[in-house]
Amino acid sequence: MGNARVVRCSCGRVELAALGAPITSVVCYCDDCQEGSRRIAALPGAQAVREPDGGTSYVLYRKDRLQTLRGAEFLKRNKLDEKSATNRVVATCCGSAMFMSFDDSKHWVPVYRARFQGDAPPLEMRIQTKFRPAGSAIPDDVPCYPAFPFGFIGKLLAARVAMLLRR
Ligand SMILES: [Zn+2]
Ligand SMILES: [Zn+2]
Structure with a gap:
């Protein structure tokens, strides 16, 4: 695994x-991502998290391929709802x-793309676009999907199989 990328606050x-x-790199327009990004951006000293069109950009990695090098003591999980398994860290x-984490068995970690130092992996798709803010114009640089496309789910499943096979 020679090519490690650095993710930094x-x-x-x-x-x-x-x-x-x-696994892949996506922009998500779902309501939860919009609200999650809005809340983080409202924290003292925080910067905008959503892009101007309302999307939030992530790079998804297998959970076993993300390591904290330093500053773990600063990481704080935030939930939109107490009962939610989803944390925005x-x-x-x-x-x-920084990234999202899940209390359940999900095997992937969406990392906020803006935090990559140097070249972030290229964007592959825009998802959940039916939830985008009214009137927002979405760039047509990569395929757009109104919900979760099969291609996205297929990539997540393939990553799970590779983990089980210890590849
Ligand atoms: Zn910092
Ligand atoms: Zn989302």
Whole structure:
């Protein structure tokens, strides 16, 4: 796994390594991502998390391919709802949105694309576009899907199989 990418908060206290190839890279327009990004951006010192069209950009990695190098003590999980299994993890040192984590058995980690240092993996698709803000114009650079496309689900399943086979 030679090609590790560095993921860093804006002040530099928190640093993660993302190892090997990502599962995929997407922009999500779902209501939860919009609200999650809005709440993080409202934290003291935080920057905008959503893009101007309302989407939030992520690079998805297998859970076993993301390592915290330093600053773990600054990471704080935020939930939209107490009962939700989904956490949006923020670096409290500077309010940077870092990644999402799940309390259930999901095997992938969406990392906020803006946190990649150097070249982030290329964007592959825009998903859940039916939830985009009214009137927002979405770029036609990559395929857009109104919900979760088969291609997206297929990539997640393939990553799970590879993990089970220890590849
Ligand atoms: Zn920081
Ligand atoms: Zn979403």
